[in-house]
Amino acid sequence: MLSPISQPPRFISQENWNALTSETPSSFASIPPIIRHQQENVTITFSPDWEGYGEQGLKGTLFVTEEALSFLPTASTSGFTLPYPSITLHAISRDNAALGPCVYCQLDESVQPDAGAALPVVERENDGHYHPEDDEEADTPMREMRIFVGEESLEPIFLSLSHCASLHPSIFDAVDGMSDDEGIYADPSTFEPFTGEDGEELSAVGRAALAHLESILVWPVGQGPNAAAEDAVEDAEEEQVEESKEEESKPVVNGK
Missing domain, CATH: 2.30.29.30 (Pleckstrin-homology domain (PH domain)/Phosphotyrosine-binding domain (PTB))
Structure with a gap:
């Protein structure tokens, strides 16, 4: 405090x-x-x-x-x-x-x-x-x-x-009797991530924290937050290349 x-x-x-x-x-x-x-x-x-x-x-x-x-x-x-x-x-x-x-x-x-007092126990x-x-x-x-x-x-x-x-x-890290191992090996299937559904919105602080994390994270290819948009651009570029090749391969008729 x-x-x-x-x-x-x-x-x-x-x-x-x-x-x-x-x-x-x-x-x-x-x-x-x-x-x-x-x-x-x-x-x-x-x-x-x-x-x-x-x-x-x-x-x-x-x-x-x-x-x-x-x-x-x-x-x-x-x-x-x-x-x-x-x-x-x-x-x-x-x-x-x-x-x-x-x-x-x-x-x-x-x-x-x-320091010598017992930690509070909250029932959850x-x-x-x-x-x-x-x-x-x-x-x-x-x-x-x-x-x-x-x-x-x-x-x-x-x-x-x-x-x-x-x-x-924090001195409250040990509250509820959870050990470090329990936190590390928690079952991910039980998590309830933020999805933005049902009108949910991140707060200003949440948006700032998310933006900072995204700016320092290195995402695997095809797995970043903009992966879908990047894939769409890449597909469009490949289609343009293929169309160009097809135009070049067409026979020339009467010098045209």
Whole structure:
């Protein structure tokens, strides 16, 4: 959950970290976390609002360290630090015409249990299908955060967030007693994929995430999202070639 800060977080470069750990230190806890990305002229907004950031947000410096995501505004001291398990989703979005492209994040602001406390157990129907009512019962408070920055900085921030988040798996990953193996070897026949039928539509965030995934995926030949259109163009080109060959092979009569 969001915690206010009034000064930059502690951090260290990868090179300095390597130098400090080249010999066993007296305490690893005393070594600051590695910073993966630092970006100035970043604008942060929250929905619902947090600490007066408002719809226009505040501009300042973003710090992506391996410990947490932090931000310190240029014109005030109302910064924040955010642990990675609280970021349940992050994706590149280009839907905001006013402020430009951003890294969109969904934040889980539910109270985090103590490290020594037992994990909550939520009873769910164990039939392999997703049941929306299960999430409604949990009633988890959510907040949206948008990190507005220039186009050239979107990918570095997104990749840095992804790397650091992978170092901090959510403490709720083990809820429901599901082991890692059960998640890996789940039966795909029980999945209920999004099909767009019955008036279903992806949200703006879903479209942005899908567009980003499609831009970085390398599809096997004939299996991409535009495979049908590509096949149709290829067939049309082959037909034109065949027709040209047939015209050239026709006998010439009276010099015609």
